Amino acid sequence: MSTTLSERLTQELNSLREGGLLIHPRVLERANRARTRVDGREVVNLASNNYLGFADHPALKAKAESYLREWGVGAGAVRTIAGTLSIHEALERQIADFKHTGSALVLHSGFTTNQGVLGALLREGDLVVSDELNHASIIDGLRLTKATKKVFKHADVDDLDRVLSENDSEGLKLVVTDGVFSMDGDVAPLDRLVAVARKHGAVTYVDDAHGSGVMGAQGRGTVHHFGFEYADDVIQVGTLSKAWGGVGGYAAGHGDLRQLLINRARPYLFSTAQAPATVGALSAALEEVQRDPGLMERLWDNTRYFKAELHTLGFDTMGSVTPITPVVFGEAPAAFEASRRLFGEGVFAVGLGFPTVPRGSARIRNIVTSEHTKDDLDHALQAYAKVGRALGIIGG
Numbered sequence: 001m002s003t004t005l006s007e008r009l010t011q012e013l014n015s016l017r018e019g020g021l022l023i024h025p026r027v028l029e030r031a032n033r034a035r036t037r038v039d040g041r042e043v044v045n046l047a048s049n050n051y052l053g054f055a056d057h058p059a060l061k062a063k064a065e066s067y068l069r070e071w072g073v074g075a076g077a078v079r080t081i082a083g084t085l086s087i088h089e090a091l092e093r094q095i096a097d098f099k100h101t102g103s104a105l106v107l108h109s110g111f112t113t114n115q116g117v118l119g120a121l122l123r124e125g126d127l128v129v130s131d132e133l134n135h136a137s138i139i140d141g142l143r144l145t146k147a148t149k150k151v152f153k154h155a156d157v158d159d160l161d162r163v164l165s166e167n168d169s170e171g172l173k174l175v176v177t178d179g180v181f182s183m184d185g186d187v188a189p190l191d192r193l194v195a196v197a198r199k200h201g202a203v204t205y206v207d208d209a210h211g212s213g214v215m216g217a218q219g220r221g222t223v224h225h226f227g228f229e230y231a232d233d234v235i236q237v238g239t240l241s242k243a244w245g246g247v248g249g250y251a252a253g254h255g256d257l258r259q260l261l262i263n264r265a266r267p268y269l270f271s272t273a274q275a276p277a278t279v280g281a282l283s284a285a286l287e288e289v290q291r292d293p294g295l296m297e298r299l300w301d302n303t304r305y306f307k308a309e310l311h312t313l314g315f316d317t318m319g320s321v322t323p324i325t326p327v328v329f330g331e332a333p334a335a336f337e338a339s340r341r342l343f344g345e346g347v348f349a350v351g352l353g354f355p356t357v358p359r360g361s362a363r364i365r366n367i368v369t370s371e372h373t374k375d376d377l378d379h380a381l382q383a384y385a386k387v388g389r390a391l392g393i394i395g396g
């Protein structure tokens, strides 16, 4: 007898339930803002990736609306058939100019960008060396390739050097890293990673999902921050779904990269082009971050303030240096309990435990945005103090 669908669903859900891994997403009842309404409660929102408040920004909404009126709700086809609108190409030129790269291509999401670019670039016999904490979409993207895959210890340049010394290839060698790591909030040591990659003739591939709109002058990203934006041996990919407020992904770098991706990146070839309203919003996001320096200033002022106050209270933020601010609670049940209690105090921040993060470093991940007021952050800090003391994480 074969397994019925009911049996399969029940088995799988039970095993998740027994492992405490069953997910029940909270539901936002208003737009994703610094203060919003979640599951019936008014909260300070520290759970979003909405670094610059672009998810609900008037300038983005205005351009999205105008593109919607002029261009309609859908692109009507995949890019390679009849879905490439001039607004797609204009957005790509805007991204290449912003990133100072020879070319850029827009895809549907950061997730599909990694699948598309890694899949298009890598062949059997190539060597990929990937940071152990890289994002799931990189891991899945690499699974689609026949390249030889090796892992180096997180942000450990000596270990990367060792792996590249022990493994050679006649083909392309690619070092893959996140720019900013999403769970820890630390920054890849790109200056030293690129130097080691170059020593071995390898190209560096940076997924800057959490770095674009956050790091570098005017939010140009981690690669810009380290001064490699003009380098032809550094590929930048990322998302348009976090700081940029919409949804999408991009790949930027060498002048010929775009042309190859147009021909080989499977999500680009086989999935309908981005909707006009989204293209409008993203175009406005790139204009706005360059027009309004206050966005980045407020983001970083809020980041420094929130971290300093958490340290004063006695919390461990894992040495994070970006707006991603983890607070360590030890084991997963403690982090989940803390998240529940914070929610009761009107603070929305998500608990993360094994297997999302290593055992013993279960945490609540907070993301500070430019749109939080000092009152919002103080409200969150008071809640943290109360919950941290009640759970014995901090003294006092």
Ligand SMILES: *Cc1c(COP(=O)(O)O)cnc(C)c1O
Pocket: 108, 109, 110, 111, 112, 135, 137, 178, 182, 207, 208, 209, 210, 238, 239, 240, 241, 242, 247, 248, 249
């Ligand atoms: C969030 C994230 C992605 C996925 O981006 P989406 O546009 O949301 O699909 C890819 N890579 C990294 C490093 C991320 O943090």
